[in-house]
Amino acid sequence: xxxxxxxxxxKANSYTTGPDENGxxxxxxxxxxxxxxxxxxxxLEKAYGAARQDPAFLDQLQDLQTHYVGRPSPLYFxxxxxxxxxxxxxxLKRDELNHTGSHKINNCLGQILLxxxxxxxxxxxxxxxxxxxxxxxxxxxxxxxxxxxxxxxTDIERQKPNVFRMKLLGAEIMPVTSGAxxxxxxxxxxxxxxxxxxxxTFYIIGTVAGPHPYPAMVRDFQSIIGQETKHQMLExxxxxxDTLCACxxxxxxxxxxxxxxxxxxxxxIIGVEAGGxxxxxxxxxxxxxxxxxxxxxxxxxxxxxxDDGQITEGHSISAGLDYPGIGPEHAYLKDTGRVTYVxxxxxxxxxxxxxxxxxxxxxPALEPSHALSHLGKIAPNLPSDHLLVMNMCxxxxxxxxxxxxxxxxxxx
Amino acid sequence: xxxxxxxxxFKHLGExxxxxxxxxxxxxxxxxxxxxxxxxxxxxxxxxxxxxxMPFTDPMADxxxxxxxxxxxxxxxxxxxxTLDMVRQFxxxxxxxxxxxxxxxxxxxxxxxxxxxxxxxxxxxxxLIIVDLPPEEDEELCIxxxxxxxxxIRLATPTTDDARLxxxxxxxxxxxxxxxxxxxxxxxxxxxxxxxxxxxxxKRHTDLPVAVGFGIRxxxxxxxxxxxxxxxxVGSALVDVIAESLDSHGRSSPETVTETLKKAxxxxxxxxxx
Numbered sequence: 001x002x003x004x005x006x007x008x009x010x011k012a013n014s015y016t017t018g019p020d021e022n023g024x025x026x027x028x029x030x031x032x033x034x035x036x037x038x039x040x041x042x043x044l045e046k047a048y049g050a051a052r053q054d055p056a057f058l059d060q061l062q063d064l065q066t067h068y069v070g071r072p073s074p075l076y077f078x079x080x081x082x083x084x085x086x087x088x089x090x091x092l093k094r095d096e097l098n099h100t101g102s103h104k105i106n107n108c109l110g111q112i113l114l115x116x117x118x119x120x121x122x123x124x125x126x127x128x129x130x131x132x133x134x135x136x137x138x139x140x141x142x143x144x145x146x147x148x149x150x151x152x153x154t155d156i157e158r159q160k161p162n163v164f165r166m167k168l169l170g171a172e173i174m175p176v177t178s179g180a181x182x183x184x185x186x187x188x189x190x191x192x193x194x195x196x197x198x199x200x201t202f203y204i205i206g207t208v209a210g211p212h213p214y215p216a217m218v219r220d221f222q223s224i225i226g227q228e229t230k231h232q233m234l235e236x237x238x239x240x241x242d243t244l245c246a247c248x249x250x251x252x253x254x255x256x257x258x259x260x261x262x263x264x265x266x267x268x269i270i271g272v273e274a275g276g277x278x279x280x281x282x283x284x285x286x287x288x289x290x291x292x293x294x295x296x297x298x299x300x301x302x303x304x305x306x307d308d309g310q311i312t313e314g315h316s317i318s319a320g321l322d323y324p325g326i327g328p329e330h331a332y333l334k335d336t337g338r339v340t341y342v343x344x345x346x347x348x349x350x351x352x353x354x355x356x357x358x359x360x361x362x363x364p365a366l367e368p369s370h371a372l373s374h375l376g377k378i379a380p381n382l383p384s385d386h387l388l389v390m391n392m393c394x395x396x397x398x399x400x401x402x403x404x405x406x407x408x409x410x411x412x
Numbered sequence: 413x414x415x416x417x418x419x420x421x422f423k424h425l426g427e428x429x430x431x432x433x434x435x436x437x438x439x440x441x442x443x444x445x446x447x448x449x450x451x452x453x454x455x456x457x458x459x460x461x462x463x464x465x466m467p468f469t470d471p472m473a474d475x476x477x478x479x480x481x482x483x484x485x486x487x488x489x490x491x492x493x494x495t496l497d498m499v500r501q502f503x504x505x506x507x508x509x510x511x512x513x514x515x516x517x518x519x520x521x522x523x524x525x526x527x528x529x530x531x532x533x534x535x536x537x538x539x540l541i542i543v544d545l546p547p548e549e550d551e552e553l554c555i556x557x558x559x560x561x562x563x564x565i566r567l568a569t570p571t572t573d574d575a576r577l578x579x580x581x582x583x584x585x586x587x588x589x590x591x592x593x594x595x596x597x598x599x600x601x602x603x604x605x606x607x608x609x610x611x612x613x614x615k616r617h618t619d620l621p622v623a624v625g626f627g628i629r630x631x632x633x634x635x636x637x638x639x640x641x642x643x644x645x646v647g648s649a650l651v652d653v654i655a656e657s658l659d660s661h662g663r664s665s666p667e668t669v670t671e672t673l674k675k676a677x678x679x680x681x682x683x684x685x686x
Contacts, residue, residue, distance in 0.1 A: 036569040196595040309522030
């Protein structure tokens with residue numbers, strides 16, 4: 001047995017020990033919620049703490065991941081993208097092949113099993129692009145729980161296929177018109193619902209943000225992405241990847257890929273934020289590049305805001321990325337320097353979207369298209385034995401209408 | 413901690429067995445000049461305590477009325493600095509009425525906690541209600557504010573059980589704000605007997621006065637609630653009057669101040685009958 005001191009010392013050298021008992025990653029994270037919700041998130045923390053150590057819970061989750069979601073998702077060698085860039089060997093972690101078409105289901109399954117375990121009778125969620133909303137509506141259907149999804153009115157307009165999908169799955173869609181009618185406003189409204197329906201309702205947050213324990217819990221449920229990647233790469237290439245790359249809105253797909261590699265010093269890790277029209281313009285959603293630390297939606301993190309501490313609206317071509325904040329663990333990983341954060345513009349993402357479609361026969365979602373576009377910036381300058389993994393966290397079916405519009409193509 | 417205006421107000425009201433009417437308006441709603449006029453008129457209209465909202469883009473615990481009120485104020489250019497300026501101007505001819513600032517943590521965090529506490533104290537603020545700072549985050553603002561002599565008023569709610577109440581009350585001062593319903597401001601009105609039990613429960617844990625808010629809209633409700641507590645807080649019903657008084661361009665009209673104060677007077681009369 002190792003002593004407490006030894007344990008503390010070994011922990012000090014690790015990036016994977018957070019959050020602390022107060023839900024902090026360094027200065028980030030925490031529990032900045034109204035008193036009405038405080039007892040609920042303390043209950044949730046307790047219930048999650050017990051569930052994650054319960055073999056029955058873990059077995060059920062794994063069984064569903066295998067037979068319902070279709071995990072493990074492949075680690076695919078993107079031969080033609082690799083040839084095109086003429087540098088690093090590019091692998092795509094194919095989480096877009098998951099049931100429902102994105103990584104969001106990984107987290108939703110974990111949370112709905114927890115909701116059932118806690119005896120909750122109703123599910124609520126926020127959604128931006130609708131990927132999380134679809135995943136929540138899916139698991140709610142699968143487990144027979146009524147489900148209400150809060151979605152900004154602007155997003156409802158630009159994500160019609162997903163809205164219809166959610167309705168087919170039996171979810172009630174609540175349009176949110178406050179603010180700019182996007183993800184931030186949907187989250188406010190979901191919190192208002194939760195504070196009103198405390199006894200019956202479980203709030204399935206879709207990203208690694210919100211009050212503790214959400215950032216850690218969502219990360220844990222998404223970490224299967226990185227665990228599989230590690231295993232698959234070792235099997236395939238006999239060693240760890242050299243570079244990981246993922247897009248970031250709230251940051252759940254990125255956290256899921258990055259987390260199991262944080263203590264592997266040889267692995268370079270890059271997060272790609274949504275640069276909108278450019279991070280030197282007011283129209284972007286790059287909270288780390290263009291924001292500063294503040295407190296919103298239950299946690300302290302980097303936020304897009306003005307000098308008075310008023311939150312400003314994010315902008316991105318991708319409805320899933322235009323959130324003015326980011327998960328607190330990413331804020332911590334930026335400040336410690338463990339992860340490098342960059343951005344890609346709407347235009348760059350749109351170009352990468354088309355390139356990947358033509359070269360690989362894979363239509364990516366606009367979200368991972370941001371990470372794809374960054375591959376184009378680094379891959380050509382890396383040696384051919386450099387192993388580069390990008391998280392293809394969602395498929396682009398939902399985006400074809402809005403992409404057509406951006407390309408001035410009328411598809412009716 | 414030395415006596416504050418809040419302590420004195422509740423002491424005087426207690427001596428005459430009268431209940432406190434706490435009136436909420438957002439600073440700068442619908443514009444800074446009109447808002448200051450309303451604020452000036454509130455004590456005469458019967459408000460014992462003014463709860464002044466610090467406008468924020470994302471008021472997560474507030475219903476549509478106060479959200480809209482906050483938006484109007486922000487649109488009219490209100491800032492946290494502007495809110496403190498309003499308090500300073502109010503204090504030039506009113507040194508008695510306690511002022512409690514109510515809002516969310518981010519604007520204060522960005523202003524700088526130490527600078528904010530100093531400026532708020534200088535301006536004549538007596539207490540703070542910060543919705544998203546539960547006892548778990550006391551180190552952030554609550555402890556420094558208490559040390560500087562500002563009251564920190566905590567919200568206790570129906571979900572705050574007996575095991576948790578002592579923790580919630582530990583660093584609370586001035587009064588306890590009991591949130592009568594699980595929900596957002598301005599929603600369903602609370603039942604008198606439920607509130608009576610809840611207030612009794614809180615009082616088993618503290619000697620502080622207990623004011624009750626969320627969902628009180630009429631003089632009758634204010635009377636009913638105040639009769640089983642030490643005070644009643646009304647916000648949404650007041651800012652709704654501001655909203656209804658605006659002209660077609662959303663600007664204040666000649667009725668904005670008079671109608672708002674008339675509503676305040678009605679509510680105050682209700683509380684005083686309790």
